[in-house]
Amino acid sequence: MIEPSSKLPHVGTTIFTTIGQLAREHDAINLSQGFPNFDPDPALLELVSEAFKKSHNQYAPMQGVLSLREAISEKIERLHGRYYHPESEITVTAGATQAIFTTIAAFVRQNDEVIVIEPAFDCYEPAISLFGGKIVPLPLEGNDFKMNWSAFKSAISPKTKMVIINTPHNPTGTIWSESDMLQLQEILRDTNIILLSDEVYEHIVFDGKAHESASKYPDLATRSFICCSFGKTFHATGWKVGYCAAPKSLMLEFQKVHQFNVFSVNHAMQVALAEYLKDPQHYVNLGAFYQEKRDSFLTAIKDSRFKMIPSGGTYFQLLEYSDITDEKDTAFAEHLIKEHQLASIPVSVFCTGPYDKKFLRFCFAKTDAVLEKASEILNSI
Numbered sequence: 453m454i455e456p457s458s459k460l461p462h463v464g465t466t467i468f469t470t471i472g473q474l475a476r477e478h479d480a481i482n483l484s485q486g487f488p489n490f491d492p493d494p495a496l497l498e499l500v501s502e503a504f505k506k507s508h509n510q511y512a513p514m515q516g517v518l519s520l521r522e523a524i525s526e527k528i529e530r531l532h533g534r535y536y537h538p539e540s541e542i543t544v545t546a547g548a549t550q551a552i553f554t555t556i557a558a559f560v561r562q563n564d565e566v567i568v569i570e571p572a573f574d575c576y577e578p579a580i581s582l583f584g585g586k587i588v589p590l591p592l593e594g595n596d597f598k599m600n601w602s603a604f605k606s607a608i609s610p611k612t613k614m615v616i617i618n619t620p621h622n623p624t625g626t627i628w629s630e631s632d633m634l635q636l637q638e639i640l641r642d643t644n645i646i647l648l649s650d651e652v653y654e655h656i657v658f659d660g661k662a663h664e665s666a667s668k669y670p671d672l673a674t675r676s677f678i679c680c681s682f683g684k685t686f687h688a689t690g691w692k693v694g695y696c697a698a699p700k701s702l703m704l705e706f707q708k709v710h711q712f713n714v715f716s717v718n719h720a721m722q723v724a725l726a727e728y729l730k731d732p733q734h735y736v737n738l739g740a741f742y743q744e745k746r747d748s749f750l751t752a753i754k755d756s757r758f759k760m761i762p763s764g765g766t767y768f769q770l771l772e773y774s775d776i777t778d779e780k781d782t783a784f785a786e787h788l789i790k791e792h793q794l795a796s797i798p799v800s801v802f803c804t805g806p807y808d809k810k811f812l813r814f815c816f817a818k819t820d821a822v823l824e825k826a827s828e829i830l831n832s833i
Contacts, residue, residue, distance in 0.1 A: 466574060467797060467801040468484065468485045471789070472795075474790075475795035478793055481794050483815045483822075484795040484797045484813075484815065486622065486766075486815050488817040489817070489819055490818075496724060496728050499724035499727050499728055500720055500724040503720035508719045508723045509719065509720065510719065512716040512717060514707065514711050515543050516717065516722060517719065518539070520723070520729070521539070521544065524536075524538070524697065525541075526729075527732070530732070531663075532668040533668060536697045541697060543695065543696050543710055544694075544717050545695055545696055547681060547683060548684075551694055552650060552679050553575065554696075554709045555648050556579040556580055556583060556648070557579070557583060558705045558706050558709045559613060559614060560583045561584060561585070562583075562585075563586060564612075565585070565613060566587060566612075568580070568588065568590065569590050569592060569618070570589050570592065571624060571799050571802030572616070573622050573623075573650065577804060589804045589805055590603060590607050591803070592624065592626075597626045598626075601632075601635045604636075604639065614645065615645055615646075617648070618651075619650075620656060620764065620765025621766065623813040624768075624799075625765060627664070627764040627765040628664050633664045634669070636672065641671050644675075645675065646675055646676075649667075649676050649678050650679050651663070651665055652679065652681035652684045652694070653684060653765055654680055654685075655736070656684070657764070657765040658746065658764055659743070659764065675699075676698065678696065679695075680695050681693075682695070685738060687817075693718060742767050745767070746763055746767075746816055750769070752827035753771075756831045756833070757833060758772065758773055758775075759772040759773075759775065767815055767816055767817035769816055770799065771814060773812065780800070780808075781798035781800050781810055781811060784798070792832070797812065797813040799812065799813055
């Protein structure tokens with residue numbers, strides 16, 4: 453038997469797999485992992501079917517189908533005023549996770565420092581470690597999870613190679629404001645730091661607010677990789693299709709890794725998405741669609757013992773349970789599954805350091821019937 457020396461000795465099975473298995477064992481309603489339990493638009497499914505029938509079944513171009521890259525370029529320019537050349541500054545990826553991994557792989561070297569704002573989605577830190585980088589965790593502060601910009605500035609050192617941001621933010625559901633982005637831009641100005649901007653929930657923003665993409669800010673755009681997900685936007689997470697936009701010089705390095713990582717992405721899906729994106733209403737109304745679900749969910753549990761600040765974006769809602777128990781969030785999440793048949797994600801698993809806030813993350817990208825059943829359980833606790 454070979455005894456390997458692990459490159460990721462501290463990485464185990466993801467919390468999503470663990471919670472999902474526990475939920476199945478106890479027949480629990482699963483509001484843990486972030487995916488809808490309803491199908492994409494039938495019109496999009498029909499476009500996919502047509503693409504298969506038209507023989508789009510072989511390799512797509514390494515960078516992605518040109519018509520899709522053109523549609524992505526038009527979308528970003530329409531929404532944020534930044535033009536990315538379809539032939540040299542956009543790559544279609546196997547989901548946003550691959551875009552994030554490839555960005556880290558292309559730039560992070562041994563002992564480079566990467567500032568990771570926590571709580572952080574769980575794919576960032578293993579990728580940094582895999583390539584020898586040093587994680588510099590920077591926690592958001594308070595129960596409203598705000599950035600301390602003085603602390604951020606202090607975290608930067610001569611070894612800082614990259615900063616990873618995520619807005620709208622998973623798991624907290626917070627969004628960064630124009631003021632946040634301007635402060636980030638000013639701090640990074642006159643540095644060679646690369647910004648990895650995880651914007652997979654770009655179209656899921658609530659209460660009349662706007663998504664503040666890094667592409668909107670001139671100096672940030674010159675140093676940024678914008679990583680996005682069609683799976684999150686169009687209720688098709690299983691398709692694993694996303695995209696990345698960056699200036700030509702940065703994208704060239706990205707594609708050097710991309711071509712030997714996945715080479716290309718599902719051809720028929722790309723052809724269908726290119727056609728579907730011609731109608732902006734397919735994504736500009738997404739915020740209203742999910743805000744209705746958020747509002748219904750929060751109204752249904754308003755008399756429960758949980759505390760809540762309405763999510764500002766994403767399809768996640770944090771619930772704070774300090775009035776119910778002093779249990780650690782991982783223990784309480786397990787208790788909810790085993791005793792109440794309801795699955796969520798404890799927020800502490802998104803942090804590398806000690807975490808004592810009592811929050812669970814619930815996904816409300818579910819049918820009304822599922823959310824009603826979940827609400828009844830939460831009200832009974």
